[in-house]
Amino acid sequence: MGRALISGLLRAGTRPEHLSVGESSLAAREELARELGIMASPDNAAAISGAAIVVLAVKPQEAASVLRPLAAALGAAQPLLISVIAGVRIASLSQWCPGVPLLRAMPNRPALLGAGATGAYAPPAVGGAARHSAEAVLRAVGEVVWVSDEPALDVVTALSGSGPAYFFLLAELMARAGTQLGLEELSARRLAAVTLYGAGLMAHSGSADLAQLRASVSSPGGTTEAALAALAAADLGGAVFRALQAATTRSRELAAQA
DSSP states (O other): OHHHHHHHHHHTTOOGGGOOOBOOOHHHHHHHHHHHOOOOBSOHHHHHTTOSEEEEOSOGGGHHHHHGGGHHHHHHHOOEEEEOOSSOOHHHHHHHSTTOOEEEEEOOGGGGGTOEEEEEEOOTTSOHHHHHHHHHHHGGGEEEEEOSSTTHHHHHIIIIISHHHHHHHHHHHHHHHHHHTTOOHHHHHHHHHHHHHHHHHHHHTOSSOHHHHHHHHOOTTSHHHHHHHHHHHTTHHHHHHHHHHHHHHHHHHHHHHO
16 A cells, blocks of 8 residues: 555646655565665664654554654654555554544555545544645545544545445456356456446436436336345345445454554
8 A cells, every 4th residue: 555655646647756665575676666766775774764754654564663663753743644554553653652633544446546435533632734644645546535433434445445346346256247148258358347437427427326327227117126126125235235345344453453
């Protein structure tokens, strides 16, 4: 996700010399230099020196070991810290770097293409100017939606964080059914993928709500209505609710382990 943010900021016009990256992997540093023109450092303290905004994009189990050595420098400089780590709560982050203004954000995988959906939460102590600065960074990879409390980020994780996998699964199942009903496999896969893409564009256009878009495709007594009736009979709505509930529960379990 760190790479996605770097790429997005560069696409948005940020100059490479205005970005500083701490990266422990030599191979990753060489790749950033070769592909994005970013000179990353193995020294995190050097990377955050002089920064107004610091993005923490590491594995959850690495968060404490990364932040603790930087606590003094962060406390003195007081940059805004944006964590994009799944599950690690603000209370834990604050223990490892006390007194630093921080907020959490949950981008999803389409951020790699600049089409991400990011849920963000800032505690009351983080003011409007800091939120605006954070949103400017996060919008480089897509749309940002603020939530009113931190536990809601677990639902964000279930909905948009894991959400691309649900749509991929639906497209996969549609392609498989199309093949079983007589289409060539390649044709079925392509039709399913392009339908997924086009439907996503329509949903994102903002011209109508999702229910209206669904109704616009459904003629009374037609093929779409027959298919939707079969999905309703199979309790698709209940299955989707249970899926998001399971993902939300798992996100909270992982947070408790962090």
